[in-house]
Amino acid sequence: MKEAAEVxxxxxxxxxPFAVTVDLAVLTLREGALHVLLIERGQEPxxxxxxxxxxxxxxxxxxxxxxxxxxxxETGLDEVCATSGLHLEQLRTYSDPDRDxxxxxxxxxxxxxxxxxxxxxxxxxAAQARWLPYDDTGPLAFDHDRILADAHDRVGAKLEYxxxxxxxxxxxxxxxxxxxxxxxxWGTGLDRPNFRRKVLATPGFVEPVPGAARLTGGRxxxxxxxxxxxxxxxxxxLLRPPREGRSA
Numbered sequence: 052m053k054e055a056a057e058v059x060x061x062x063x064x065x066x067x068p069f070a071v072t073v074d075l076a077v078l079t080l081r082e083g084a085l086h087v088l089l090i091e092r093g094q095e096p097x098x099x100x101x102x103x104x105x106x107x108x109x110x111x112x113x114x115x116x117x118x119x120x121x122x123x124x125e126t127g128l129d130e131v132c133a134t135s136g137l138h139l140e141q142l143r144t145y146s147d148p149d150r151d152x153x154x155x156x157x158x159x160x161x162x163x164x165x166x167x168x169x170x171x172x173x174x175x176x177a178a179q180a181r182w183l184p185y186d187d188t189g190p191l192a193f194d195h196d197r198i199l200a201d202a203h204d205r206v207g208a209k210l211e212y213x214x215x216x217x218x219x220x221x222x223x224x225x226x227x228x229x230x231x232x233x234x235x236x237w238g239t240g241l242d243r244p245n246f247r248r249k250v251l252a253t254p255g256f257v258e259p260v261p262g263a264a265r266l267t268g269g270r271x272x273x274x275x276x277x278x279x280x281x282x283x284x285x286x287x288x289l290l291r292p293p294r295e296g297r298s299a
Contacts, residue, residue, distance in 0.1 A: 068154075068155075069154065069155035069157060070108075070154060070155070070157070071107070071108045071114070071156075071157050071158075071159065072106060072108060072156055072158045072159070073106065073114055073118040073121060073159050073160070074103045074105035074145075074158050074159075074160045074193075074195065075088075075103055075105055075118055075121070075161045075163050076142065076160065076163065076198055076199050076201075076202030077103075077104065077122070077164075077165060078163070078164055078165070078185070078219075079165040079166070079168035079182065080166075080219050080231065080232060081168065081182055083231065084184050084235060085184070085185040085235050085236060086168070086183060086184055086185060087103075087182070087183060087184075087185050087188060088103075088104060088126060088171060088180065089101045089103065089104075089181060089182075089188065089191070090102055090103075090104050090125050090173060090177035090178075090179065090180045090181075091173065091177060091179045091180075091181075092178065092192055093173070093176050096151070096152050096153060097192035097193065099178075100190075100191065100192040101183070101188065101189065101192065102192035102193065102195050103191065103195045103198060104122050104125045104177070104180070105118070105121050105158070106121040106175070106176070108159075114141070114161075115161070118139065118161045119137075119139070122163070124174050124175040125175045125176070125180060126171035126173070126177070126180040127171055127172040127173075127174050127180065128169065137163055137164075137165060138163060138164040139161055139162075140161065140162055140163075141160075141161055142160040142161055142198070142201060142205060143160060143201065144157060144158065144159055144160070145157070145158045145160060145194060145197070145198060151193060158198075160198045160201070160202070162202040162205055164206070164215070164218040164219055165219075166218065185199075185203065203236075206236055207237055210232075210236060210289070211285070211288045211289055211290055211291060212285050212288040212289075213284055213285060214255075214256055214280070214282055214283055214284070216232045216236075217229070217257070219232040219236075220232065220279075223260050223263060223265075223276045223277070223278055224276065224278075225265055225267065225274040225275065225277070226246070226250060226257075226275075227243075227267060227274060229250065229277070230246050230247075233291075237291045237292075239292055249289055253282070253286070253287075253289070254282060254286070255280040256280050257278065257279065257280050258278050258279070258280045258281075259275060259276070259277055260275075260276040263276035
């Protein structure tokens with residue numbers, strides 16, 4: 052009874068109101084380069100500027116539900132958002148008081164990874180949506196440059212000790228395609244035989260697809276195909292080479 056009385060006497064207007072939004076840093080590999088999904092804002096503030104997909108969380112939904120809804124509405128990727136092909140994980144919360152000129156807005160940011168990403172199209176309050184090379188995004192609206200950089204750092208770090216790299220790959224992939232994920236995200240080349248040895252020596256990282264092979268750009272025999280294994284963590288970790296350029 053005491054708890055009910057305390058709740059009943061609570062004044063929800065005693066504190067300054069603020070809004071909660073979600074922002075998504077969606078990454079994929081296209082034509083051998085890391086790309087990010089951006090929308091052109093169709094409304095103020097920052098009308099005409101590129102930004103990460105996102106929007107306000109509704110009173111009846113969780114942050115993750117809002118993230119999937121906003122991604123579908125603003126980019127047209129409805130089918131992707133409804134399937135397990137989208138790897139979505141919470142990145143962090145951004146709460147600087149002046150991050151949005153409209154009012155106090157706290158954003159829950161997500162990092163998302165897509166293999167074989169389809170072409171998006173603008174919807175909702177987005178004038179258009181487009182995949183742009185990560186290195187050519189330019190200044191983004193709000194604090195989205197910071198969110199995108201944090202997402203890239205998170206993904207790069209998680210490639211070392213988790214099986215996250217397979218989320219960038221199609222259901223069946225070659226070890227060369229898997230190596231390209233690491234090289235693209237890390238921005239450095241890796242020694243092919245050494246990479247192959249480490250991947251195959253890591254329990255549960257990948258599983259061979261019996262009898263399957265794919266022609267590659269080289270002149271040799273078709274490359275064997277693999278699928279994601281059952282492991283979620285890499286033991287030992289697959290550490291990126293130091294900046295001096297030594298191979299992994």
